Amino acid sequence: MxxxxxxxxxxxxxxxxxxxxxxxxxxxxSLENGHIDWTTGLFTATGHASPEINAEGKAVGMPGSAxxxxxxxxxxxxxxxxxxxxxxxxxxxxxHDAILAGIEKVAQDARVCRQLYxxxxxxxxxxxxxxxxxxxxxxxPDHIRQIPKISELKQGPAEPVKKTxxxxxxxxxxxxxxxxxxxxxFEPLLYPTIVSEQGTEIYSSVFISREFAVQNGVCSYLxxxxxxxxxxxxxxxPLVVKALRKTGDKTGAIVxxxxxxxxxxxxxxxxxxxKECRVIVVVKPPV
Numbered sequence: 001m002x003x004x005x006x007x008x009x010x011x012x013x014x015x016x017x018x019x020x021x022x023x024x025x026x027x028x029x030s031l032e033n034g035h036i037d038w039t040t041g042l043f044t045a046t047g048h049a050s051p052e053i054n055a056e057g058k059a060v061g062m063p064g065s066a067x068x069x070x071x072x073x074x075x076x077x078x079x080x081x082x083x084x085x086x087x088x089x090x091x092x093x094x095x096h097d098a099i100l101a102g103i104e105k106v107a108q109d110a111r112v113c114r115q116l117y118x119x120x121x122x123x124x125x126x127x128x129x130x131x132x133x134x135x136x137x138x139x140x141p142d143h144i145r146q147i148p149k150i151s152e153l154k155q156g157p158a159e160p161v162k163k164t165x166x167x168x169x170x171x172x173x174x175x176x177x178x179x180x181x182x183x184x185x186f187e188p189l190l191y192p193t194i195v196s197e198q199g200t201e202i203y204s205s206v207f208i209s210r211e212f213a214v215q216n217g218v219c220s221y222l223x224x225x226x227x228x229x230x231x232x233x234x235x236x237x238p239l240v241v242k243a244l245r246k247t248g249d250k251t252g253a254i255v256x257x258x259x260x261x262x263x264x265x266x267x268x269x270x271x272x273x274x275k276e277c278r279v280i281v282v283v284k285p286p287v
Contacts, residue, residue, distance in 0.1 A: 027286065028286050033045055036081065041132050044128040046073065047125045049066035049069060069125070071127065075103065084190075085251045086250035086251060144208050145210055176278035176280070177241070177278065178229070178238045179242075179280070179282065182225075183243070184254070188221045193251060194254045195247065203274055208275065208277060216233075221280070223284065234280050239264060
C-alpha cells in the first residue's frame, strides 16, 4: 500500500471512530460539580481551590484543598443517586451511620483523574470512583440476597421432562434481557424493577443474586439499541422487549406487556440470566 493510501485510510478510520463516539453517547446525568455515567458505572466530581499567600508573601497553589473540595462534592453527588424510585442514597444513609461512613470512604478513595493549574495558580481537580463493588455492597437493599447454586438431587431417576415447542424445533435459548425504555421518562436507578401489566414481578430482588448485582450492577444503561444488541452483557441472543409505561406508585417500576412477560416466563434459561443480572435498559440519550 502506498504512503498516501495509508494516510487516507488512517484519516478514514479516525473519522469513523470519532463519528461513532459522537453517535453513541453514554447515559450521563449532569449534576452540580460533576456527573454520573450510568453506562460505565463511574461518578465524577470536580473541586477548586484558589491560591493562598505563604509566610513569604508569595501565592502558592493548593492542590490538597482542591482534592478535599472534590471529595466533598463527590459525597454530595453520591447522596443524590437514586436507589429506587422513592429512595436516594442520602436518605438511606441518613438512618445508617455505617453506610454513611462507607460512602465517605468511597469518596476519599476516589482516583484523581485530572488536575489543572491556571496561570493564577488556581487548582482544579477531577476525581472519579465506580459504582461496582464496595459502593453497591453498601447501598443495595438487604433483600437482594445471594442465590445459591442449584445442586442436582440424587434421589433416583428423574421423571422425563415434556419438551416445549422451542426445544423440539431447536430454538436458540435467550441469553439476556434488553428493555427498550426510550419512550418513557425513565431516570436510571441502582435498583430498577420490572413488572407485568398485572403487577407480577418480572425482575426484582426475588430473581437477582447479590454477588452479580454488586459486581456488575442490577442492570446496565445504554442510550443506543445497536450498542445494547452488541453488548456482551446480554449475550448473543437477548430477548428484546418494549417498556409500556412506569407504574403510578412511588416505585416507578417499568411495566412489560403480558405477551412479553409470557415469552420470558416460557424461557427456561431466564432464571440463570436474571440471577446474573444480564439485563440492559435502553433509555433516552442525554439532551
